[in-house]
Amino acid sequence: MIYVDPYGLWATEAYYSVRDGFSSVVRSPRFHGACQMAAGVGEVTVGHGISVGSYGSASPIGLAVAAHGADQFCVGFRKFVNGRDSDTATSQIMQTTGMSKNTANTTDNFISILGTAGGPAAMGLSIPKLGLPPIAGNVALSRGAEGHNARAALNCKLSQLESFQQNAVRIKTLPDGRIRYYTEVIPSKNMDPTYGACRVLEWNPLKGCTRAWHECCDHFGNVNRVHPKSISGQYVKSQHYPLTAKEL
Numbered sequence: 001m002i003y004v005d006p007y008g009l010w011a012t013e014a015y016y017s018v019r020d021g022f023s024s025v026v027r028s029p030r031f032h033g034a035c036q037m038a039a040g041v042g043e044v045t046v047g048h049g050i051s052v053g054s055y056g057s058a059s060p061i062g063l064a065v066a067a068h069g070a071d072q073f074c075v076g077f078r079k080f081v082n083g084r085d086s087d088t089a090t091s092q093i094m095q096t097t098g099m100s101k102n103t104a105n106t107t108d109n110f111i112s113i114l115g116t117a118g119g120p121a122a123m124g125l126s127i128p129k130l131g132l133p134p135i136a137g138n139v140a141l142s143r144g145a146e147g148h149n150a151r152a153a154l155n156c157k158l159s160q161l162e163s164f165q166q167n168a169v170r171i172k173t174l175p176d177g178r179i180r181y182y183t184e185v186i187p188s189k190n191m192d193p194t195y196g197a198c199r200v201l202e203w204n205p206l207k208g209c210t211r212a213w214h215e216c217c218d219h220f221g222n223v224n225r226v227h228p229k230s231i232s233g234q235y236v237k238s239q240h241y242p243l244t245a246k247e248l
Contacts, residue, residue: 033079036072039112043069046116065115072112157210157233164201179203185217195219199229208232 047066094104168181187196216225228238
C-alpha cells in the first residue's frame with residue numbers, strides 16, 4: 001500500500017488556502033482577459049507575417065487572421081480592466097444565427113487556434129512559385145539560377161519592381177491582373193520613324209513573375225519595336241522585335 005499523504009499535511013488549512021487562492025485566480029475574468037490579450041497579439045503577429053511573407057499573395061488570409069486576433073485582444077483587454085466576462089464580436093455574430101453562447105465561444109476559440117496554427121500552412125500553399133515561363137523566339141537566358149545567384153536574381157527583381165513603382169509615369173492594368181509600369185519616354189536623337197523609347201516592367205501578382213523591356217514608339221504613339229531586357233530579375237540577351245538594320 002502506498003500512502004500519498006501519510007501525515008495529513010495536504011489536509012491543512014494552508015493547503016486549502018493556497019488551493020482556493022489559485023482556483024480564484026484561474027477562474028478570474030481578469031486572468032482570462034490577460035491570456036486572451038496574449039493570444040490576440042500572437043494571432044495579429046501571425047496574420048501580419050502571412051501578409052508580408054507571401055509578398056501580398058496571401059493577404060486575404062493574413063488580414064482575416066489579424067482581424068480576428070485584434071477582436072480577441074480588444075475583448076481580453078476589456079475583461080482585464082473591468083473584471084467581467086464578455087464575448088468577442090465573432091462570437092456575438094455567430095450567436096445571432098441561433099448558435100448557443102457556449103458553442104459560439106468554443107467555435108471562436110477553435111478559429112483562433114486554426115488561424116494561428118493553420119495560417120502559416122495556408123500561406124505556404126498560396127505563395128506562387130517563382131519560375132520562368134516558356135519564351136518563344138531567339139532568347140538566351142543568362143545564368144544565375146544556381147546557388148547564391150538565385151538570391152541575386154530575386155533581389156534584382158524586387159529592386160526593379162520597387163523602382164518602377166516609384167518612378168512610373170503611367171500604369172496600365174491588364175484584364176488578367178498583370179500590371180505594367182512605364183517610365184518617361186526619351187526622345188530619339190536621330191530623325192527617323194521612331195520618336196523615342198521608354199522602359200517597361202510587367203508584374204504578374206498571381207505568378208510573382210516580372211518582365212522588363214525597352215519599348216519604342218513612333219510619332220503617333222504606336223509601339224514599333226521592343227527589346228526584352230530581363231525576366232524575373234534575370235537579364236536576357238535578346239534581339240529586337242522586329243529586327244534592327246544591324247541585326248539583319
